[in-house]
Amino acid sequence: MLETNHSEMAMPLVLIVDDEPLMRLQLKRAMKQLGYQVAEATNGAECLDLYVQLSPDLVLLDALMPVMDGFTCCTKLQTLPTTEQVYPAPVLMITALESEESVERAFESGAVDYVTKPIHWAVLNQRVRRLIAQAQLQQQQALLQQQLQEANLALQRLANTDSLTGLANRRCFDEHFAQEWRRMAREKQPLSLILCDVDFFKHYNDTYGHQAGDRCLMSVAKAISSSVKRSSDLAARYGGEEFAVILPNTDEVGAAIIAEAICTNIRALNIAHSSSNIAEHVTLSLGVATMVPRPQFNSELFFTASDAALYRAKDEGRDRYCV
Ligand code: GH3
Ligand code: MG
Ligand code: MG
Ligand code: MG
Numbered sequence: 001m002l003e004t005n006h007s008e009m010a011m012p013l014v015l016i017v018d019d020e021p022l023m024r025l026q027l028k029r030a031m032k033q034l035g036y037q038v039a040e041a042t043n044g045a046e047c048l049d050l051y052v053q054l055s056p057d058l059v060l061l062d063a064l065m066p067v068m069d070g071f072t073c074c075t076k077l078q079t080l081p082t083t084e085q086v087y088p089a090p091v092l093m094i095t096a097l098e099s100e101e102s103v104e105r106a107f108e109s110g111a112v113d114y115v116t117k118p119i120h121w122a123v124l125n126q127r128v129r130r131l132i133a134q135a136q137l138q139q140q141q142a143l144l145q146q147q148l149q150e151a152n153l154a155l156q157r158l159a160n161t162d163s164l165t166g167l168a169n170r171r172c173f174d175e176h177f178a179q180e181w182r183r184m185a186r187e188k189q190p191l192s193l194i195l196c197d198v199d200f201f202k203h204y205n206d207t208y209g210h211q212a213g214d215r216c217l218m219s220v221a222k223a224i225s226s227s228v229k230r231s232s233d234l235a236a237r238y239g240g241e242e243f244a245v246i247l248p249n250t251d252e253v254g255a256a257i258i259a260e261a262i263c264t265n266i267r268a269l270n271i272a273h274s275s276s277n278i279a280e281h282v283t284l285s286l287g288v289a290t291m292v293p294r295p296q297f298n299s300e301l302f303f304t305a306s307d308a309a310l311y312r313a314k315d316e317g318r319d320r321y322c323v
Contacts, residue, residue: 012132013037015056017047017073018094019065023117027060027094030121034128044068048076056089057135058128061111063095063102070095071109078110090131094119162237164214165221173236173244177299180232180248185293191248192255192290195306196224196262198241199283199318203275216271216282217241223265228258252290252323259286259321267319278318285313286321 014031018024019042028038039054041047043065051059059077063070074091082088093106096117106114113127160172168176177193184191198204198220205213217237224243225235238244245262247255263284271282287310291302313322 011035011037012057012136013039013054014128014132015039015041015047015050015054015059015089017041017044017059017065017070018062019043020062023062026119030125031060031128034125036128036132044070044073044076047073048080051077051089052080057139058132059089059091060128061091061093063093063097063106071105074106074109074111090135092127092131094124162221165218165237167221167225167243168234168236170236170238173234173238173246176234176236177246180246181299181302183248184291187249188293189249190251190290190292191246191302192250192252192258192288193302193306194245194247194255194259194262194321195238195287195303195310196243196245196284197286197310197314199278199285199314200273200276201241204273204282207273207275219269219271220266220282220284223269224262227261227265233258250290252288255288255290256321256323259288262286263319263321283319285310285318287311287313288321288323290323 014036016024016027016031016038017040018027024040024042028040031038036057039050039056041050045068047059047061048068050056061070061074070093074093077091078088080088090112091110092113092115093111094115094117095102095106098116103114113131115124115127160168160175162169180191183189198217201213201216204216208216221235221237221243224245228235228245228247230247232248233245233250235243235245245258247258250258263286266282266284267279269282272280273282274280276283287306287308289302289305289309291297291305309322313320316322
């Protein structure tokens, strides 16, 4: 039973839960006088349903009710998952039970405040106002926190992504590489690195223009990243027309398969390159190196080995990989 439209979101919503119609009426009148919207439930079970549906800002909860009493209901409210739509709303228990045990039970079940019947209306009003103000502050803080997290993620994505190709950039690659290098040492697994360089790319730019060159790099990037399959593999734009692929837990044989796949997928792009000295289309040269953890190896040696293999691929005629 919702009296006014909560979707306007301007007025806080108070969920009144009491089995006595007269009590609900009085509470409703008081809350409306304070300027709040009101929804009503007649027992704990109804309260749970409305709570999830309406995400109130405060729950005024009676203790003794049929079907489900206030203590049980309050306990269940605490276990509801918090989502973007449903914030944990404070629960104020209103009951004729004055025993110490009842007060303790109420707080143990998650109520944040306790008022006894007959109601002292001025006291209730003050407590309601304070609880709603606190809840709104918490909601705002949670929202801000979430926005901050999203902004951070977006920033991180931006900082790690090459803007032209959408691949990981050099910064991201270096970080990932350092991580995988340490993992290799720890887990005693082989690590492979493939450096890729577009053949005669200067000629390509000279022939087709720099913008066509950019589009070519985008296609090449896509073909390279679609050639690596595992989630731990990383393809990155290493610089200008150079790309690097890091393959954790991959030996020489596995790395050669990926290198071959990259060559094949680039050829399949069939990007016209009339000034290429080797083919009528764009090709790549690749240098592959694999390391198994040994004390005398360092990461610089690894790059030197891949680079040397890449130069060999260029020397031997391009459009190929060398190990
Ligand atoms: P090789 O086969 O020996 O690799 O010859 P190459 O012409 O590819 O080698 P070189 O390193 O001389 O040329 C690389 C070219 O890549 C030169 C540079 O203008 C071009 N390049 C680098 N980054 C970009 C880019 O972001 N966009 C475009 N369009 N061209 C780029
Ligand atoms: Mg009752
Ligand atoms: Mg180059
Ligand atoms: Mg090149």
